[in-house]
Amino acid sequence: MAEVALAEIGKRYADGTRAVESLSLQVADGEFLVLVGPSGCGKSTALRMIAGLEDISEGTLHIGDRVVNSVPSRDRDVAMVFQSYALYPHLDVFDNIGFGLRLRGMRRDDIASRVNRVAATLGLTEHLRRRPGSLSGGQRQRVAMGRAMVREPAVYLMDEPLSNLDAKLRVQMRAEIARITRRTGVTTIYVTHDQTEAMTLGDRVAVMRKGVLQQVAVPQELYDNP
Ligand code: ADP
Ligand code: ADP
Numbered sequence: 001m002a003e004v005a006l007a008e009i010g011k012r013y014a015d016g017t018r019a020v021e022s023l024s025l026q027v028a029d030g031e032f033l034v035l036v037g038p039s040g041c042g043k044s045t046a047l048r049m050i051a052g053l054e055d056i057s058e059g060t061l062h063i064g065d066r067v068v069n070s071v072p073s074r075d076r077d078v079a080m081v082f083q084s085y086a087l088y089p090h091l092d093v094f095d096n097i098g099f100g101l102r103l104r105g106m107r108r109d110d111i112a113s114r115v116n117r118v119a120a121t122l123g124l125t126e127h128l129r130r131r132p133g134s135l136s137g138g139q140r141q142r143v144a145m146g147r148a149m150v151r152e153p154a155v156y157l158m159d160e161p162l163s164n165l166d167a168k169l170r171v172q173m174r175a176e177i178a179r180i181t182r183r184t185g186v187t188t189i190y191v192t193h194d195q196t197e198a199m200t201l202g203d204r205v206a207v208m209r210k211g212v213l214q215q216v217a218v219p220q221e222l223y224d225n226p
Contacts, residue, residue, distance in 0.1 A: 002064035002077065002154035002187055003029045004050060010058035011045050011211075019045040021211045022059070030185045032178075034202035036192055042211040043191040044159055050189065051080045051157050063155060076155075079148035083160040085140050087132040087147075093119070094128040097146040118146045121180065138169045142176075149180070156181065156188040162197070174200060199223070 004027040011020040020042040027033045035043045048054035050061060052073030061069050068076050087096050095102075098115045106114075119125045122142040132140055141161065148156055161177070162170045178201055181188045192198055198205045199219040207214040207222075215222075 003027065003062070004155060004187060004189065005062040006046075006050070006059065007062075008059040009046070009049060009056060009061060011042070011049060011054065012057045019211055020049070023208075023213050024059075025206055025213060025216065027187055027189060030187055032181055032188045032190065032201060032203045034190045034192060034198040034205045035208060036195060036198035036202075036205055037208035037214075039193055041208045043193075043208055046208070047080075047157050047159055047189060047191050050155075051078055052076050053080070077153050078155040078157055079151045079153040081144050081148045081156065081158040081161045083163050085132075085144040085164075087140060087143055089132055092129050092131050093124055093135070093143055093146075096132065096143050097124075097150050100147060100151055114150050114152075115146075118150045121149070122146050122176075137165050138173060141165060141173055145177070145180070149184070154187060156186050156190075158188065158190045160192055161190075163192075163194075170197075177201065 006023050006025045009020060009023040012018050023046060035046060037043055045054060049056045052071065056069050060067055063076055063078065088099065091099065094115055097118060098111045101111045101114065119128055122145060124139065124142055124146060127135065127139060132143065144161065162173050165173060174197060190201060199222065202219055204216055204218050205222055206216045
């Protein structure tokens with residue numbers, strides 16, 4: 001587990017767009033922080049900078065006790081869950097979940113025991129030999145979660161992971177994400193434009209607008225002072 005600390009982080013894209021302005025934010029070890037705000041406010045950019053998928057233009061990013069500004073994504077001990085799932089269509093569920101571990105050269109039986117454990121947590125045990133194309137939206141989302149979980153990272157980064165699901169499934173998966181992250185106690189930063197999702201999931205909620213952090217509060221404070 002690890003704390004994540006952003007100190008005056010800024011992002012200017014090559015075309016001059018200032019997507020994030022002087023963002024300072026501390027996420028405690030084991031905390032579930034939701035970054036919420038309207039489309040285009042810079043949430044994904046902020047998350048992608050933490051993930052190491054986007055260069056940081058200004059400021060300092062700590063993960064644990066390390067400054068990671070110039071540390072490549074794979075060495076940051078973070079795992080990202082995307083809204084598009086990004087599953088490999090030609091691999092079955094087992095291989096999709098285990099793929100990242102195989103790249104890292106982990107032994108086959110270690111991979112198998114990790115994948116089986118994660119699959120059990122996510123209710124995927126029956127589906128390990130199926131390919132993504134034959135799975136439901138909720139099952140695909142679970143595989144995407146499994147790919148992050150199997151790495152046992154210090155930090156989960158989730159970018160609108162439920163936005164491709166219908167309303168009913170979204171509520172169900174929301175509960176599942178809450179259950180899993182509480183149980184594992186892994187620090188989580190979760191991006192959404194959905195205020196209900198933010199209020200339901202967050203230990204604290206960080207509200208962004210036009211690249212600027214407006215406020216950070218526990219959900220109850222936001223209900224009381226919207
Ligand atoms: P959100 O996740 O809140 O929808 P984004 O972080 O995706 O917001 O985008 C923030 C701003 O940065 C928007 O104005 C968007 O158009 C712009 N932006 C995002 N990606 C790029 C890029 N690769 N190049 C230039 N501008 C970008
Ligand atoms: P990790 O879980 O370690 O982040 P990913 O599954 O995201 O790994 O991707 C691992 C590597 O596989 C990346 O270098 C990526 O470029 C590559 N990759 C991406 N798409 C595919 C694909 N469809 N089939 C095989 N490899 C892919």
